[in-house]
Amino acid sequence: MRNSKASSQVITCKAIVCWGKGEPLKVEEIQVEPPKSYEIRLKMLCASICHTDILSAKGLPTPIFPRVLGHEGVGVVESIGEQVNGLKQGDTVIPTFVSECQTCENCTSGQTNLCLKYPVLWDSRQLDGNSRMSIKGQSLFHRFACATWSEYVVINANYAVKVDPCIPLSHASILSCGYSTGFGAAWKEAKVKEGSSVAVFGLGSVGLGAVEGARIQGASKIIGIDKNPRKKEKGQVLGITDFINPCDSDKSISELVRELTDGKGVDYSFECTGVIPLLNEAIESTKAGKGTTIMMGSGGNSSMQINFLPMICGRTLKGSIFGGLKTKSDLPILLEKCSNKEIRLDELLTHEVELEDINKAFELLKEADCVKVVVKI
Ligand code: CXF
Ligand code: ZN
Secondary structure (H helix, E strand, O other), X not given: OOOXXXXXXXXXXXXEEEOOOOOOOEEEEEEEOOOOOOEEEEEEEEEEOOHHHHHHHOOOOXXXXXXXXXXXXXXXXXXXXXXXXXXXXXXXXXXXXXXXXXXXXXXXXOOOOOXXXXXXXXXXXXXXXOOOEEEOOEEEEOOOOOOOOEOEEEEEHHHEEEOOOOOOHHHHHHOOOHHHHHHHHHXXXXXXXXXXXXXXXXXXXXXXXXXXXXXXXXXXEEEEEOOOOOHHHHHHHHXXXXXXXXXXXXXXXXXXXXXXXXXXXXXXXXXXXXXXXXXXXXXXXXXXXXXXXXXXXXXXXXXXXXXXXXXXOOOEEEEOXXXXXXXXXXXXXXXXXXXXXXXXXXXXXXXXXXXXHHHHHHHHXXXXXXXXXXXXX
């Protein structure tokens, strides 16, 4: 039987709702509709916190409220719509915010992971413009189309990636955004070459993913940059060869990177903080004429100023969502690396909270040794 009885019923469950800009998050009883024909309803098992959820709670870049937050997570298929192929009840899946139809101009271009048929759902509703979540009759927006900080969620089946149930849930969850974004940036966007040099700005989960991606690609010099001295050791486990703490010097970061690279700069830099002045530093840390910077950090800002001279001197700046990873072609490869223990995700898992304690989780993120907070659902 493809559909359970539950698929025709609305489910009332707990979810984390953000009612307005900067307001504390609330645990609420919400209603989750049954899946429509191309949708699946997931029972979420585990979620995690990504920096952009904090920005969303502050109304950045767009104040969309009331909204169920969370976009990292993993769940099990509770029920499916009539037209869904390739997924069944009981499958373990990651909800994703990018998709891959494999047929559109972008998917077949070999240049981008931004599918045109199933785009990033910036307006925080499902593809048909509606939401499947509500509270006392009032519609709730999603975080992208994911809204993982909920016991149940409905997503379009094209935004779901099947996961080997043997992968620890916490690992699957952190592969659904931050870490994969960094890893993909080194692997798919920069295509880091063997023996090359790399600088990673910010050693949170995105940055540590970029470090590990660069190490696996064969980079021989990986410079980690972070204001938090505790990140040095963590970075070393994942693969940094050098560490810069900008607070320890009066020099600019790009000068410090040059000092570590015979005055030349690095082949690739990865901006994972979203702090705009750091983007210029990341660009200026790369080699004139051929250096590449991949920008992933989201500061929630809508504009920024890029210095003219370093860019005109032949450097490349590329923006990236989800590290350029395609959800059908690339994410399964990363999930397999996780199964084979080729990547060290345990190093990222520093804290764990219950869904109800999500506000506490935001506090934990300020702690010096915090990389990733996992949310048990
Ligand atoms: C986000 C960064 C801002 C654009 C959408 C994706 N990545 C992770 O949360
Ligand atoms: Zn994220």
